[in-house]
Amino acid sequence: MTPLTPVRTLTRITLGVACAMAVLCGLLGALAGGWVSAVVAASIAGGGTVVGSSLTRRRSMASFSAAQRSAEARGFADGLAHGLLIGVAQYEAAVFPLSACGVTTAERDSRRAFAYRVASEEKLPEAVRQSAATVLAALDEADRHRAKDAMEKFSRVVHDQLTAPSQ
Known part of the structure; x- marks a missing residue:
């Protein structure tokens, strides 16, 4: 089993949040307008979460690295x-x-x-x-x-x- 590094932890958290957002928005889309709305809402929410976390990844990793060096x-x-x-x-x-x-x-x-x-x-x-x-x-x-x-x-x-x- 590979060790759980800060990069792997951040990736797993990102995927977990993206999946949760996709499921939640998919359910809301299904309630609001059917399966087409569910797929569109889930795709936008999941994709947006992944893109947003990718943009903040460098800052997060810099924070992790600074904390690790300090420790x-x-x-x-x-x-x-x-x-x-x-x-x-x-x-x-x-x-x-x-x-x-x-x-x-x-x-x-x-x-x-x-x-x-x-x-x-x-x-x-x-x-x-x-x-x-x-x-x-x-x-x-x-x-x-x-x-x-x-x-x-x-x-x-x-x-x-x-x-x-x-x-």
């Missing part, structure tokens, strides 16, 4: 923000391990590099990027209290990013 960009930014939150939390766990021999230096450096790499993405919203920079600076200095406060604020910023209404 893709928003979804990508939300995914990056969530991934950054996870990366920073892993780096925090490496900076403040539960046991003395829990994390090697190489693992800590790897988690730090990953967090910084994701934080430098251009598609991240500025508020998320700035909040992450605050957390990363506190973690680099191994300041537990400041890192905890910054991580709480960062979590709220990411949550607000993920739950904000689309524009």
